[in-house]
Amino acid sequence: MAGKSNVKIHIKTEWCKGCVICVEYCPTDVLAMRNGKAYVKDITKCTACELCEIRCPDFAITVLYDKSEK
Amino acid sequence: MFEYEKYIRKNKFPLVWCSGCGDxxxxxxxxxxIDSIGLEKENVCMVSGIGCSSRLTGYVDCNTLHTTHGRAITFATGIKMAKPELNVIVITGDGDATAIGGNHYIHAARRNIDLTVIIFNNFIYGMTGGQVSPTTPVGMLASTAPFGNMENTFNISGLAQAAGASFVARGTVYHTVMLEKLIKKAILKNGFSVVEVLSPCPTAFGRRNKSGTIIDMMNEQKDNCVTSARAERMSERELEGKTVIGELVNIDRPECSKQYRKLIERCRSGL
Incomplete structure (x- = not known):
């Protein structure tokens, strides 16, 4: 599935506890772990489904995108 | 994105909960x-007891009250009676609500007072070191059950239903979107509303019972839960070992704080 063009994922590393929930449940394999924290591996695959944002227990992930783009 | 910052006390972050905790x-x-209903922060009052889950009130920027063990529903009852216009939400855990506060829980359901009770069921006393709680499944290890728990468990939702609650639902941290809808319905319902949330504890429960990581525990929820609508079409045998999630009870009964106002009116008008 092609990702959205103008999506940004912001990860607040100081709040991330490295639980891996976001990485495991990302349907398009956008996120990965580095030094015990989540990071954005490949933003081009992101479809802005926001599953990582709603499942992150630590309020560390914010998905930003232009909602007008389909 | 959702603007959580509008509702949180940012200076209290990061959260105290363990890595992977579903709370x-x-x-x-x-x-x-709360946002989708459009409630104003000053019209919401969150009351919590003691336990991991009850730390939640510290992070929310509304009227909050962190009370004594098992007595969250008691304090909340007082608030609702005095100020019925407030949306009172009780945050409690399985031990807090059904062991120490068990009596308050069933009697609040009996009175059908308009509270929304969110019970975080992690099957253990997580904060104090993993003791057996009334919901610890039979055979599971706990610090006070080193050879496995031998006691039968409470069905938190069934208990509320039997005691007379207006709205009872069960959700999980895996089914997050459904959970949001259930909480929304519970807040909007006039009467005692319970949402039991299965929120696995990877630290005190998972590690001791070799349940794997939080991912394994959430995948188990994904595999073992059936919605109440689907469960209606399943036989008892098919439902064995499954957990029914979704809306379980939604009935209308006279609500306590309203009945109280009516009584005041009646007394003032000379009976």
Whole structure:
């Protein structure tokens, strides 16, 4: 599935506890772990489904995108 | 994106909960539910007892009250009786609500007072070191059950239903979108509303019972839960070992704080 063009994922590393929930449940394999924290591996695959944002227990992930783009 | 910052006390972050604890997921679902209803922060009052889950009130920027063990529903009852216009939300855990506060829980359901009770069921006393709680499944290890728990468990939702609650639902941290909808319905319902949230504890429960990581525990929820609508079409045998999630009870009964106002009116008008 092609990702959205103008999506940004912001990860607040100081709040991330490295639980891996976001990485495991990302349907398009956008996120990965580095030094015990989540990071954005490949933003081009992101479809802005926001599953990582709603499942992150630590309020560390914010998905930003232009909602007008389909 | 959702603007959680509008509702949180940012200076209290990061959250105290362990890595992988689902309580943060429930907090987010609760904030989204409050936002989608359009409640003003000053019209919401959150009351919690003691336990991991009850730390939640410290992070929410509304009227909050962190009370004594098992007595969250008691304090909340007082608030609702005095100020019925407030949306009172009780945050409690399985031990807090059904062991220490068990009596308050069933009697609040009996009175059918308009509270929304969110019970974080992690099957253990997580904060105090993993003691057996009334919901610890039979055979599971706990610090006070080194050879496995031998006691039968409470069905939190069934208990509320039997005691007379207006709205009872069960959700999980895996089914996050559904959880938000259930919490929203519970807040909007006039009467005693319970949402039991299965929020696995990877530290005190998972590690001791070799349940794997939080991912394994959430995948188990994904595999073992059936919605109440689907469960209606399943036989008892098919339902064995499954957990029914979704809306379980939704009935209308006279609500306590309203009945109280009516009584005051009646007394003032000379009976």
């Amino acid at each position: 943060g997921i429930v907090l987010k679902a609760l904030l989204r539910a």
